[in-house]
Amino acid sequence: MKTVAQTIGGEAVTTRLAGKMEDSFQAFAVRAACFIGELDVPFSEEFDGHDFSATHIIAYIGDEPVGTVRLRWFQSFAMPERLAVIQRFRGHNIGNLLLERCRSLAESRGCNMLYAQVLPRDTGYWEKLGWRRLVADAPGATKQIVAMVKAVDPSKPLPEAEAPEVVVLRRDAQPDAAGMPGRTASN
């Protein structure tokens, strides 16, 4: 379903869930431009196996894909990742629209909480959008990743986090010697 959110220069800004392979390619193109091209993230880190199971959300100005985020699903929370807006289209609230689409989608699927892992330099952005740190930083802490959460329904208190870091950071199954997927606890 397409959601019309606002207009920029007379063109509608919309968000849409990827339904076809072509939609996913649009999401990947935006991420390649932002993360690999702009932020020097290696290809091998940017694209992982979770892209096959995640829900991809794409923002468009007219027909042009300009932003994306992927949403991964866990038992008690949903996890937005890889939020990116093409540089020249930033500052128009598109990042916020994508995260709001994550929130409403999570709500429609009965999820209570959104959970994200964010670089320290980006925490201000997420805090401005109503996210809070899951654990307050100890003075002098030099963590590479900050865990942040947001209630799906702001009128309801945030549920006790069921250790999302343990769930999210669980190692993926490695292929065995025959190249078959190994066994691991599933999410």
Ligand SMILES: CC(C)(COP(=O)(O)OP(=O)(O)OC[C@H]1O[C@@H](n2cnc3c(N)ncnc32)[C@H](O)[C@@H]1OP(=O)(O)O)[C@@H](O)C(=O)NCCC(=O)NCCS
């Ligand atoms: C983060 C990002 C998605 C925001 O996209 P956007 O559509 O411009 O975001 P919005 O228009 O909703 O919000 C823009 C506001 O956030 C601020 N902002 C952007 N990045 C920020 C950051 N890292 N820390 C604090 N504030 C930030 C902008 O200054 C702007 O503030 P203003 O409204 O007071 O002028 C975009 O900057 C981006 O793609 N960055 C590169 C990819 C990246 O680092 N992704 C990691 C996720 S944060």
